Amino acid sequence: MSKRQLELEVMRYDPEQDEVPRFQTYSVPCENDWAILDALNYVKENIDTTLSYRWSCHMMVCGSCGMMVNGEPSLTCKTFIRDLPDKVRIEPLAHFPIERDLVVVLDDPVEKLYRSKLYIIRKDDPPPPDTEYKQSRAALHKFKQYTMCINCMCCYAACPQYGLDPEFIGPAVLALAHRYNLDSRDQGKSDRLDILADHEGVWNCSFVGACSEVCPKSVDPAAAIQQMKVEGALEWWKQKLPGGKS
Amino acid sequence: MSRRPYVRPVSKTTWYMRNGRYRRYMLREVTSILVAVYCFLAIAALAALADGSPERWNAFLASQQNGAMLVFHAVALLYFLVYMTFDWFKLAPKAMPLQLGEHPVSPGVIVAAHYVAWIIVTLVVFWLAGVF
Numbered sequence: 001m002s003k004r005q006l007e008l009e010v011m012r013y014d015p016e017q018d019e020v021p022r023f024q025t026y027s028v029p030c031e032n033d034w035a036i037l038d039a040l041n042y043v044k045e046n047i048d049t050t051l052s053y054r055w056s057c058h059m060m061v062c063g064s065c066g067m068m069v070n071g072e073p074s075l076t077c078k079t080f081i082r083d084l085p086d087k088v089r090i091e092p093l094a095h096f097p098i099e100r101d102l103v104v105v106l107d108d109p110v111e112k113l114y115r116s117k118l119y120i121i122r123k124d125d126p127p128p129p130d131t132e133y134k135q136s137r138a139a140l141h142k143f144k145q146y147t148m149c150i151n152c153m154c155c156y157a158a159c160p161q162y163g164l165d166p167e168f169i170g171p172a173v174l175a176l177a178h179r180y181n182l183d184s185r186d187q188g189k190s191d192r193l194d195i196l197a198d199h200e201g202v203w204n205c206s207f208v209g210a211c212s213e214v215c216p217k218s219v220d221p222a223a224a225i226q227q228m229k230v231e232g233a234l235e236w237w238k239q240k241l242p243g244g245k246s
Numbered sequence: 247m248s249r250r251p252y253v254r255p256v257s258k259t260t261w262y263m264r265n266g267r268y269r270r271y272m273l274r275e276v277t278s279i280l281v282a283v284y285c286f287l288a289i290a291a292l293a294a295l296a297d298g299s300p301e302r303w304n305a306f307l308a309s310q311q312n313g314a315m316l317v318f319h320a321v322a323l324l325y326f327l328v329y330m331t332f333d334w335f336k337l338a339p340k341a342m343p344l345q346l347g348e349h350p351v352s353p354g355v356i357v358a359a360h361y362v363a364w365i366i367v368t369l370v371v372f373w374l375a376g377v378f
Contacts, residue, residue, distance in 0.1 A: 097251035
């Protein structure tokens with residue numbers, strides 16, 4: 001396997017020593033089939049053990065290795081060096097506070113995940129233990145793509161609106177809320193309405209569409225948000241019609 | 247060990263210069279200025295018509311027939327037509343997805359339906375305007 005020398009320009013931030021982040025360059029002998037995560041692991045194991053970053057599965061499932069690769073929010077386990085130039089800049093995911101080096105603070109989206117009631121809500125009595133909520137394949141396909149989200153938060157790093165206004169609920173959480181709203185087994189749409197239809201919800205999105213373009217799992221949060229806007233607008237008009245519910 | 251998370255500043259005025267994706271978005275959004283200008287032009291035309299005097303109407307027409315206004319109309323029309331319309335049609339399948347049975351309708355079909363509707367509406371407008 002042929003080797004390739006990669007200049008890895010990594011953003012470093014030590015909260016105990018640095019006032020602001022700085023860049024440190026590592027020269028990494030890479031195999032051609034390596035992903036950026038492999039190059040970072042090489043640095044950690046052979047050059048600089050103080051480098052901090054998150055990763056777990058190395059197979060696009062855990063969603064913890066999201067970083068900015070040459071300015072693009074990416075899962076570093078699926079960003080291959082063969083597709084990149086010889087000099088690569090690695091930064092922590094944009095729009096999140098930096099905890100240390102490439103590790104960001106994700107408290108804000110995690111709090112929004114909890115707040116937005118992203119689980120199936122039933123209003124009727126629970127079914128007897130030996131029954132189940134049935135769902136057709138057609139009903140499943142209405143929302144299935146949104147279940148693929150792994151909460152890597154690349155979409156938040158791509159969303160300029162979230163960068164400008166961190167109160168915005170944001171793409172992944174809104175896409176997941178849409179997923180539950182579309183689920184034929186769910187009865188909790190009205191419970192999520194206060195959060196989603198608020199200024200911090202779908203109406204804060206200005207449809208740049210960057211979230212969907214960077215999603216490593218091909219989820220389309222921009223579509224989910226626009227569909228919720230259409231639905232919200234129709235509901236509003238229905239209330240305004242004579243005899244409409246208030 | 248103490249926590250001291252660092253918050254990177256985001257410029258409120260130049261954020262869209264960060265990448266091509268944001269710049270393309272701003273190019274689409276800035277067409278709203280041309281929409282506003284055209285609204286003013288339409289109001290001016292209506293005011294000239296409502297006045298009832300042929301002189302006022304002819305004066306309005308004359309005000310649009312100089313080089314600068316012709317260039318403005320050409321640029322605005324092309325900008326609207328080529329950029330904004332194409333961009334919004336491209337995004338339409340996101341806001342209006344269709345599913346037939348278990349299968350989603352291809353986004354290409356939804357976009358094509360928009361172009362067909364656009365052509366039909368244009369022909370109707372031409373017919374109403376007496377072009378044919």
